[in-house]
Amino acid sequence: MKSVAALQSTLALLLCILVALPAQAQQSKEEKKAEEQLRTLHGSVLDKDENPVPSSIVYLVNSKTQAVKTLFADDEGRYRFSGLDPNIDYEIHAEHNDMMSPTRTVSNFDTRRDIEVTLKLSRKKPAH
Numbered sequence: 001m002k003s004v005a006a007l008q009s010t011l012a013l014l015l016c017i018l019v020a021l022p023a024q025a026q027q028s029k030e031e032k033k034a035e036e037q038l039r040t041l042h043g044s045v046l047d048k049d050e051n052p053v054p055s056s057i058v059y060l061v062n063s064k065t066q067a068v069k070t071l072f073a074d075d076e077g078r079y080r081f082s083g084l085d086p087n088i089d090y091e092i093h094a095e096h097n098d099m100m101s102p103t104r105t106v107s108n109f110d111t112r113r114d115i116e117v118t119l120k121l122s123r124k125k126p127a128h
Contacts, residue, residue, distance in 0.1 A: 041106060042080040043117040045073045045094040052077025053121060056096040063089040063105075086113075094119040 045056040056073040060081050073079045073094070084090065086108060093103040101119040 037086050037113070038082070039084040039086050039106075039113050039115060040080065040082040041084055041090065041092065041115045041117060042078070043119060045077045045079065045096070045101070045119045045121065047099075047121050050120075053094075053096050056094045056119075056121070058094045058119065059092065061091040063091060086111075092117060092119065094121060095125060096121055098125055099123065100125045 041060070045053045045058065047053050052073075054073060054075045054077055056077065056079075058071055058073060058079040058081075060069045061067070062069075062085075069081060071079055071081070079094075089108050090106045091103050092106065094101045099121040100123060101121050102123070104117050104119070106115055106117070
């Protein structure tokens with residue numbers, strides 16, 4: 001009698017494991033699909049003469065949450081934001097010393113996964 005109960009318990013455990021495996025595989029497929037859809041936004045910060053501007057501060061604003069991400073452009077004026085949600089609009093601009101670029105919008109209707117935006121420093125920052 002004990003061996004029948006043990007066999008039933010073992011079979012029930014195996015059945016639970018077999019049912020859980022496809023669900024876990026499906027979850028990781030969904031996670032992979034979501035990760036594949038994430039976007040990257042990159043480009044350069046240039047001055048009015050088209051020269052790269054290293055150490056510019058690049059601001060990225062999530063239009064839904066108003067969360068701001070910032071980073072410094074590298075020695076060649078390049079910047080890169082990755083892992084961006086494709087369902088959200090973003091606003092981006094750059095600043096360096098007393099100059100700033102116009103704000104550009106990256107729309108969620110833009111279906112590209114890899115988006116390049118050149119930011120040109122062309123106007124004085126407003127006084128606060």
